[in-house]
Amino acid sequence: MDLTKLMQPFRLKNRLLRNRIVMAPMLSRLCYPDGVVSPQLIDYYAERAKGGVGLIIVEYCYIDAKESKANQGQLGVYSDQLIPGLGDLAETIQEQGARAILQKKQADLIAMGRALIADPELPNKIHSGRLEDIRTCLRCNEGCSSRVRQSKTQRCAVNAAVGRERQLRLHPVSKPKRVCVIGGGPAGMEAARVLALRKHRVTLIEKEKELGGLLRYATVPDFKAELRSFLEYLKTQVNKLGVEILCPRLATPEIVQELKPDSVVLAAGSTMPLPEFPGSHKSFVATAIDLLSGKYQAGERVLVAGGAAMGCEVAAYLASLGKKVTMVEMLGELALDLEMRSRLALLQLLQERSVEILTGWKLAKIEDAFVLLHGRDWRERRVEVDSVILALGLTPNQELFKPLKKTFGNVYVIGDCLEPRKIYQAVHEGAFTGRAI
Numbered sequence: 001m002d003l004t005k006l007m008q009p010f011r012l013k014n015r016l017l018r019n020r021i022v023m024a025p026m027l028s029r030l031c032y033p034d035g036v037v038s039p040q041l042i043d044y045y046a047e048r049a050k051g052g053v054g055l056i057i058v059e060y061c062y063i064d065a066k067e068s069k070a071n072q073g074q075l076g077v078y079s080d081q082l083i084p085g086l087g088d089l090a091e092t093i094q095e096q097g098a099r100a101i102l103q104k105k106q107a108d109l110i111a112m113g114r115a116l117i118a119d120p121e122l123p124n125k126i127h128s129g130r131l132e133d134i135r136t137c138l139r140c141n142e143g144c145s146s147r148v149r150q151s152k153t154q155r156c157a158v159n160a161a162v163g164r165e166r167q168l169r170l171h172p173v174s175k176p177k178r179v180c181v182i183g184g185g186p187a188g189m190e191a192a193r194v195l196a197l198r199k200h201r202v203t204l205i206e207k208e209k210e211l212g213g214l215l216r217y218a219t220v221p222d223f224k225a226e227l228r229s230f231l232e233y234l235k236t237q238v239n240k241l242g243v244e245i246l247c248p249r250l251a252t253p254e255i256v257q258e259l260k261p262d263s264v265v266l267a268a269g270s271t272m273p274l275p276e277f278p279g280s281h282k283s284f285v286a287t288a289i290d291l292l293s294g295k296y297q298a299g300e301r302v303l304v305a306g307g308a309a310m311g312c313e314v315a316a317y318l319a320s321l322g323k324k325v326t327m328v329e330m331l332g333e334l335a336l337d338l339e340m341r342s343r344l345a346l347l348q349l350l351q352e353r354s355v356e357i358l359t360g361w362k363l364a365k366i367e368d369a370f371v372l373l374h375g376r377d378w379r380e381r382r383v384e385v386d387s388v389i390l391a392l393g394l395t396p397n398q399e400l401f402k403p404l405k406k407t408f409g410n411v412y413v414i415g416d417c418l419e420p421r422k423i424y425q426a427v428h429e430g431a432f433t434g435r436a437i
């Protein structure tokens with residue numbers, strides 16, 4: 001279906017939908033414990049109706065107070081007492097030009113789930129041809145399915161306002177401040193985007209030639225397309241919103257002082273140092289970042305050390321380049337830092353790409369042309385290699401914190417600069433800081 005057809009009205013029985021975009025049913029856990037509609041649930045659906053969707057299939061409900069209730073925070077339709085709340089919900093959705101039904105599939109319409117969590121305004125943006133403004137869903141499941149499965153309310157890695165639309169609505173400030181944001185990764189760009197939307201005067205300083213931070217490297221593997229779109233979205237937004245971008249420019253306390261900011265946001269991210277152990281400084285040893293940034297070209301037989309998500313992704317990427325890849329991880333399992341479904345998909349990819357997996361082994365020593373691994377019970381193993389890639393952890397870049405704090409008092413430290421984690425935390429901390437200033 002092309003996008004023009006997607007935006008054409010559609011007759012559904014006796015009702016006319018303004019377009020063919022349907023919000024798929026998704027448990028939000030935003031109701032009160034007894035299944036009553038809450039203001040947060042109304043705001044959540046109102047935001048999506050306002051964003052231009054044609055039809056909302058409201059999340060699935062329970063129809064009696066006992067057997068059919070499957071989840072805490074689930075919507076109830078089991079008693080007349082619930083009717084006023086359900087009526088309010090339906091009315092609010094209709095006032096915004098959308099239709100609402102309870103869960104039921106329809107043909108000829110396009111159902112979208114997570115895309116509308118990530119960006120409720122997606123239909124309006126398609127309608128007005130602003131495709132570059134669409135905040136793309138990462139398909140990471142970290143804020144939505146994963147949290148909902150853990151009995152938490154629905155959230156989203158790229159949209160901090162999900163489930164608290166009213167509380168996090170953006171309001172322009174009456175007295176704009178001059179704000180300096182250090183670091184053009186997702187945390188710094190999200191903070192700059194929100195600050196600019198609130199009419200602050202923002203300068204974003206990035207030391208590399210391009211904005212993006214670690215996302216520039218995270219998006220290199222062939223299977224990370226969603227991250228690439230999200231990175232483009234952030235870059236487009238800070239440019240469009242008139243953020244002053246100093247890039248490439250290394251932020252120092254002196255440069256920041258010259259800008260005379262009222263507030264400073266430190267979003268300098270993290271770096272991946274080469275760890276110290278026998279052989280780690282040999283010429284054929286590099287970090288995952290060196291590899292993904294193109295600083296280091298791997299040989300034919302590659303050993304990847306570190307089986308968290310990053311190491312696994314690097315291994316799958318190298319295998320896609322035709323390399324013979326072996327992965328080594330001390331623990332018994334791989335990619336434990338990933339959400340369950342993404343983890344299974346990545347493990348399957350490693351298998352499809354014939355990556356040899358050695359769990360329960362530790363990289364002990366790197367010699368010329370081979371590595372020595374140590375296993376349980378004093379076992380040793382030699383693996384012949386041309387290259388070793390280390391994906392063993394990141395260290396936060398906090399050197400600027402003390403000097404900045406001395407001059408400016410309040411410095412907001414966000415994202416991986418606070419502690420290396422993920423896009424979810426980088427974006428949320430950026431979004432909250434952007435609202436706090």
Ligand SMILES: Cc1cc2nc3c(=O)[nH]c(=O)nc-3n(C[C@H](O)[C@H](O)[C@H](O)COP(=O)(O)OP(=O)(O)OC[C@H]3O[C@@H](n4cnc5c(N)ncnc54)[C@H](O)[C@@H]3O)c2cc1C
Nearest residue numbers: 183185186187207213214218251268269415416421422423
């Ligand atoms: C290979 C890889 C894959 C990943 N995949 C995922 C994934 O699939 N999902 C996920 O959620 N997370 C993933 N991550 C983690 C994610 O990329 C980070 O959590 C996120 O980028 C952190 O954002 P940030 O803005 O805090 O820091 P960064 O992205 O590190 O950005 C910090 C920026 O600050 C700049 N900077 C530092 N010092 C200065 C200075 N003095 N002056 C000016 N600029 C400075 C840096 O150049 C950098 O651009 C991955 C990370 C890697 C390395």
Ligand SMILES: Cc1cc2nc3c(=O)[nH]c(=O)nc-3n(C[C@H](O)[C@H](O)[C@H](O)COP(=O)(O)O)c2cc1C
Nearest residue numbers: 024025026027059060111112113114115144145148
């Ligand atoms: C947080 C979340 C909750 C969901 N809850 C339901 C549900 O209650 N009923 C249902 O039929 N599908 C549910 N789904 C599945 C979605 O309706 C949809 O089919 C799925 O997300 C795939 O579409 P997408 O790739 O556009 O997100 C849920 C999905 C998510 C992400």
Ligand code: SF4
Nearest residue numbers: 137138140141143157
């Ligand atoms: S949490 Fe991840 S998968 Fe879920 S809607 Fe947000 S970006 Fe998409």
